Amino acid sequence: MKVLFVSPEVAPFAKTGGLADVTGAMPKELDKLGVEVKIMMPGYSIIDKNKFKIKKIKGDFSVYVGGKSKSGTISKCKIGRKIEVIFVNNKEYFDRDGLYGDKNGDYPDNLQRFTFFCKGILEVLKVIGWKPDIIHCHDWQVGLVPAYLKTIYRSDTFYQNISSVFTIHNMAHQGNFTTDLYYIIGLGWEEFVFDKIEFHGKFSLIKAGIVYSNIITTVSESYSREIQTSEFGFGLEGVLKWRSDDLYGIVNGIDYNVWSPGKDGYIEHKYNLKTIKNKAANKRKLLEICGLAIDKDLEVPLIGFISRLAEQKGLDLIEECIEELMGFELQLVVLGTGEEKYETMLKSICEKYPKKISLNLKFDEELAHLIYAGSDMFLMPSKFEPCGLGQLISLKYGTVPIVHKTGGLADTIEEFDLDENSGNGFVFESYLSIELISTIERALSLYKDKKAWKTLVSNCMKSDFSWKASGKKYIELYEK
Numbered sequence: 001m002k003v004l005f006v007s008p009e010v011a012p013f014a015k016t017g018g019l020a021d022v023t024g025a026m027p028k029e030l031d032k033l034g035v036e037v038k039i040m041m042p043g044y045s046i047i048d049k050n051k052f053k054i055k056k057i058k059g060d061f062s063v064y065v066g067g068k069s070k071s072g073t074i075s076k077c078k079i080g081r082k083i084e085v086i087f088v089n090n091k092e093y094f095d096r097d098g099l100y101g102d103k104n105g106d107y108p109d110n111l112q113r114f115t116f117f118c119k120g121i122l123e124v125l126k127v128i129g130w131k132p133d134i135i136h137c138h139d140w141q142v143g144l145v146p147a148y149l150k151t152i153y154r155s156d157t158f159y160q161n162i163s164s165v166f167t168i169h170n171m172a173h174q175g176n177f178t179t180d181l182y183y184i185i186g187l188g189w190e191e192f193v194f195d196k197i198e199f200h201g202k203f204s205l206i207k208a209g210i211v212y213s214n215i216i217t218t219v220s221e222s223y224s225r226e227i228q229t230s231e232f233g234f235g236l237e238g239v240l241k242w243r244s245d246d247l248y249g250i251v252n253g254i255d256y257n258v259w260s261p262g263k264d265g266y267i268e269h270k271y272n273l274k275t276i277k278n279k280a281a282n283k284r285k286l287l288e289i290c291g292l293a294i295d296k297d298l299e300v301p302l303i304g305f306i307s308r309l310a311e312q313k314g315l316d317l318i319e320e321c322i323e324e325l326m327g328f329e330l331q332l333v334v335l336g337t338g339e340e341k342y343e344t345m346l347k348s349i350c351e352k353y354p355k356k357i358s359l360n361l362k363f364d365e366e367l368a369h370l371i372y373a374g375s376d377m378f379l380m381p382s383k384f385e386p387c388g389l390g391q392l393i394s395l396k397y398g399t400v401p402i403v404h405k406t407g408g409l410a411d412t413i414e415e416f417d418l419d420e421n422s423g424n425g426f427v428f429e430s431y432l433s434i435e436l437i438s439t440i441e442r443a444l445s446l447y448k449d450k451k452a453w454k455t456l457v458s459n460c461m462k463s464d465f466s467w468k469a470s471g472k473k474y475i476e477l478y479e480k
């Protein structure tokens, strides 16, 4: 079976969040299971071509974007055992500092950029002479691929019998555009109808992915149910219900070659369950780097928070209770970028408690690894969470997750029960700051019981969220 992965971001080349982790890791598992898989992504200029040994290959192509011919070039490299990663290049569209936008917001020509990419994907397949059985599309930026397969590319025999799978990583990001821009994507007006691409007088690329693909997946079972409700469907719950027979929830895994404290190239003091004592050296280093107070025995619990600073991630709850939390015996390391109001809120609290809270307003892969390794607990109070990778990574590092029971967090984290010796974290059900506070208090209180804490950490590190099981589920779907 041949499968092409298409995504606007893929780790380790370009990453803004969990999507890149998934599209960088899942192909390796599929490859192991016997699928012939290739990946295509935009050739962003920020990608380090030397580091990844990316080489240009023959075969320029051109596509129409808004009625104008735009040319592209192709380059490629390999990851894993033999997986080809193909970069679709165009300087006008991808020679920028960001993936989707800058401090002023989204790039105003994102529609042109991803129209180019989607058409480019289909053209490049012809150039390289490789016909996949399935194109597996990830998120709205590639929602036009299933649409093109069923419309303007349908009559070309090369594309016949190519099926598409569309995976939703977050319903909140939809790629909706106003009608005056419709000419850019090159679809006929017969597609601009309510059961196709039209969406409340606009058109929507995520809806295109949902409507035109053969099968739709999302990244946890709970989220696949939640997005069929008005609370989490962001207006597309009706379409999702209509396609519910073809909608599946498969929980993400993580790549334990990248995320394992025993072989993590970013951390100096490696450890596993047997050598868990070494975790403390990471904590010390993290406290030093962050300029936080260091007590002799490192007894003060350290909570890590690595996240986009957006309401989705529970920042409104944190804002409500951060002052009260600062009254507890704990320290907090925050790593993230995002909405200005949350950056401002965190800056002011950090100025007030500089030895208790460390604020790192940046995207920093190395620091992220050290926070997972050095923290005692990991905070993830998301309002909604399609899957979430932060809690899965922190489990592997013996860093106990504190989460809101929603989406993938509900599917992967279970409240610790000392009597039963079950569970791998702390969970709150109602999205309220008082619930968050009492859950953190529960965690702090158990932390004092060294023996119980050790049991919990061991449960965390034994949780298995490798791609093995989920990879098999995807193959079952592909076969369908």
Ligand code: ADP
Residues within 6 Å of the ligand: 016, 017, 018, 019, 021, 306, 307, 308, 335, 336, 337, 362, 363, 364, 365, 368, 387, 388, 389, 390, 391
């Ligand atoms: P998202 O909704 O942002 O995709 P996930 O939990 O699924 O959330 O994945 C987030 C991924 O991005 C994790 O690998 C996390 O470690 C990483 N990440 C988030 N913010 C930062 C940051 N500021 N610096 C480094 N890594 C980050």
